[in-house]
Amino acid sequence: MKKTHLLLTFSIFAMGFISFTNAQDKPTTRVIEDGGTGPYSALMIQEASLPTHTVFRPQDLSEIGDNNKLPIIAWGNGACANSPWEHVNFLSEVSSYGFLVIAIGPMPQEGERGRGRSESKQLIDAIDWAIAQNNDSSSPYYNKIDTSKIAVSGMSCGGLQTLEMAPDPRITTAVIYNSGIIGDGGGMPGMPALVKDDLKKLHTPTLYVLGGETDIAYNNGMDDFNKINHVPVFVANMDVGHGGTYSKPHGGEFAKVATAWYQWQLKGDEQAAKMFKGNPSGLSKSDIWTVDKKNMP
Numbered sequence: 001m002k003k004t005h006l007l008l009t010f011s012i013f014a015m016g017f018i019s020f021t022n023a024q025d026k027p028t029t030r031v032i033e034d035g036g037t038g039p040y041s042a043l044m045i046q047e048a049s050l051p052t053h054t055v056f057r058p059q060d061l062s063e064i065g066d067n068n069k070l071p072i073i074a075w076g077n078g079a080c081a082n083s084p085w086e087h088v089n090f091l092s093e094v095s096s097y098g099f100l101v102i103a104i105g106p107m108p109q110e111g112e113r114g115r116g117r118s119e120s121k122q123l124i125d126a127i128d129w130a131i132a133q134n135n136d137s138s139s140p141y142y143n144k145i146d147t148s149k150i151a152v153s154g155m156s157c158g159g160l161q162t163l164e165m166a167p168d169p170r171i172t173t174a175v176i177y178n179s180g181i182i183g184d185g186g187g188m189p190g191m192p193a194l195v196k197d198d199l200k201k202l203h204t205p206t207l208y209v210l211g212g213e214t215d216i217a218y219n220n221g222m223d224d225f226n227k228i229n230h231v232p233v234f235v236a237n238m239d240v241g242h243g244g245t246y247s248k249p250h251g252g253e254f255a256k257v258a259t260a261w262y263q264w265q266l267k268g269d270e271q272a273a274k275m276f277k278g279n280p281s282g283l284s285k286s287d288i289w290t291v292d293k294k295n296m297p
């Protein structure tokens with residue numbers, strides 16, 4: 001074990017790389033699983049300049065330059081939780097393909113479930129922070145973020161937070177997981193009070209990823225899809241219920257679909273786009289997904 005000033009670094013097979021500010025403090029970084037299957041091994045980090053959020057990004061930022069800048073993905077959690085603890089496998093996997101993922105809530109410790117509730121505005125806080133970091137010459141993220149490519153995303157209540165913030169003109173794409181506007185009654189207490197007319201405020205290509213008919217959000221999400229007629233929209237259903245596959249190794253099948261969408265929408269990857277483009281689309285040929293789309297090639 002090597003100690004340099006107050007920084008202690010430990011390698012633990014089950015948890016990956018962990019960094020401590022000192023022996024008494026909680027870890028400030030951790031590698032989830034093996035860092036993901038993408039070309040950039042991902043790191044989960046609690047940035048001192050953003051204590052309200054958890055950042056997932058490539059471990060070695062020296063590999064990031066003008067030709068592979070990191071698009072921004074802001075993430076809202078299920079139950080409007082102020083912690084991404086349920087989604088760390090999924091978010092790490094996505095990040096390993098070269099994305100700066102910023103989830104609402106402080107970095108969860110091993111085995112810890114976050115407390116408290118979040119607000120939709122925290123998605124915008126994440127985006128504002130990333131843009132500021134990209135412009136700060138003293139930041140490790142300086143000139144490494146593609147601030148022209150921004151996704152807002154979230155699961156369940158976080159999906160409603162996504163829909164509430166998606167009208168921001170800086171947003172490039174919106175992705176709603178296991179969610180949909182509940183109706184025109186203003187939703188449920190503690191959740192964003194959206195109505196179906198709010199869907200008209202969407203201005204970007206939009207993806208819905210749902211858990212099939214056993215997903216409690218299935219009817220709401222499918223109704224959203226049916227009502228969206230002014231922007232490109234794709235819906236993918238896998239029969240896994242409301243919990244999705246986020247906690248599966250590398251985020252499971254949901255992460256594969258999500259990563260392909262982000263690669264297409266935020267990086268212009270036409271190979272990844274084949275999952276969604278075409279009649280039939282690539283994903284429609286899968287035995288485990290049921291899909292539909294509108295206003296898309």
